[in-house]
Amino acid sequence: MLELYQWELSQYSEKVRLILDYKGLEYRKIEVTPGIGQVELFRLTGQKQVPVLKDSSRYIVDSTEIAKYLDSQYPERPLIPQDPKKRGLALLIEEWADESIGIKSRKALFSAISQDQNFRKSLLPTSTPDIFKNLVEGVPTDFLKILGFGVGYSPDVVKSAIADLKQDLEALTLLLADSPYLLGDEPSLADLAVAGLSILLKFPDGAYLDLPASLRGKGVPSIADNPDYASFFAWRDRLYAQFRKPLIGVPPSGSAPTAIQIE
Ligand SMILES: N[C@@H](CCC(=O)N[C@@H](CS)C(=O)NCC(=O)O)C(=O)O
Incomplete structure (x- = not known):
């Protein structure tokens, strides 16, 4: 496997x-x-x-x-279209999503969680052993490193990341206004990259991530709760409902260990 x-x-x-x-x-x-x-x-x-x-x-x-x-x-259900124009766009959007949404959403969420210890603690996967939870509690810098967020983003860097992300989301909303997927009627790598990379802006609503249920649908405050981006996140929810398999065996409270293996 x-x-x-x-x-x-x-x-x-x-x-x-x-x-x-x-x-x-x-x-x-x-x-x-x-x-x-x-x-x-x-x-x-x-x-x-x-x-x-x-x-x-x-x-x-x-x-x-x-x-x-x-x-x-595994060519069944191809991700990258054959048509040259669509292929070019899929590759371009994927690369852009990695570099823009992927990197800037970390900075944006960093600012939200570094100001809120409860948010920080609750972000630990529910399968994290208690001893590890206790170790990271109250040690924000190490905690953020553990999550791969990096440290030392200045307020200006965070502000500029959030402004860029808002433009990204506006652009995506426009692209999705009259078609179900970014390249038209068929899903492609572009959609899956954008959707997957945007989880830190707003955690998906369903049981897809090993997170406490209370965090589902939460994220960067000025983005996750902003009505301007509601249609983008509704699109993402539909994409998840269509293609993403929910976790098995995670109770709604998110309080019990899951099948995820910690090595
Ligand atoms: N370009 C890589 C980026 C992967 C990446 O940034 N991974 C982060 C976690 S989201 C990581 O492993 N950080 C730990 C480190 O850099 O030591 C990809 O597309 O897979």
């Missing part, structure tokens, strides 16, 4: 989970322990970032490479 080395809250991991679900491929999630687990990942792949896909004895690093690999090895 395919194996995904991941972090539950990594947007790039979510992009790959959405792609795997879209293609109907079964996979096992391996939650990489920040720090020590990344040392092991480095030993296996020569780098320490998630997501990494393992297919038999082969490791594929980077969400874009994983998408291309899956399309070549």
Whole structure:
């Protein structure tokens, strides 16, 4: 079976989970322990970032490479269109989503959670052992590093990231005004990348992520609750309902451990 080395809250991991679900491929999630687990990942792949896909004895690093690999090895339900114009647009939007939404949404959520300890604590996956929860409690900097958010964003950097994200969401809303998917009538890599990478702006409403149920639908305040972007998030909810498999065995309270393996 395919194996995904991941972090539950990594947007790039979510992009790959959405792609795997879209293609109907079964996979096992391996939650990489920040720090020590990344040392092991480095030993296996020569780098320490998630997501990494393992297919038999082969490791594929980077969400874009994983998408291309899956399309070549598992061509059913293609992600990248054949038509040259659509193909170009799919690749362009995917790359843009990685670089803009992926990176800027971390900065935007960073500012929201660094100001709110309860938000910070509640972001830990529910399967996190209590001992680890206690360790990170009250240590905001380490905590943020553990989540892969980085540290040291100045207010100006955060403000500019949020302004850019608002323009991104306006553009996406315009592109989606008269078609169900970004490239028209068929879903493509562009849609899955945009949807997966936007989880930190607003966590999906359904039981897709190993998070407390109270956090579903929450996110960056000026974006998640902003009526200007409601139609974008409604589009994303529809895409999730169509293609993303919900977690199995997570009670609505999100209080019990899930099947996610912590190594
Ligand atoms: N370009 C990579 C970006 C992956 C990435 O930024 N992963 C983050 C988590 S969301 C990570 O592993 N951070 C830990 C680190 O850089 O040490 C992709 O598309 O997969």
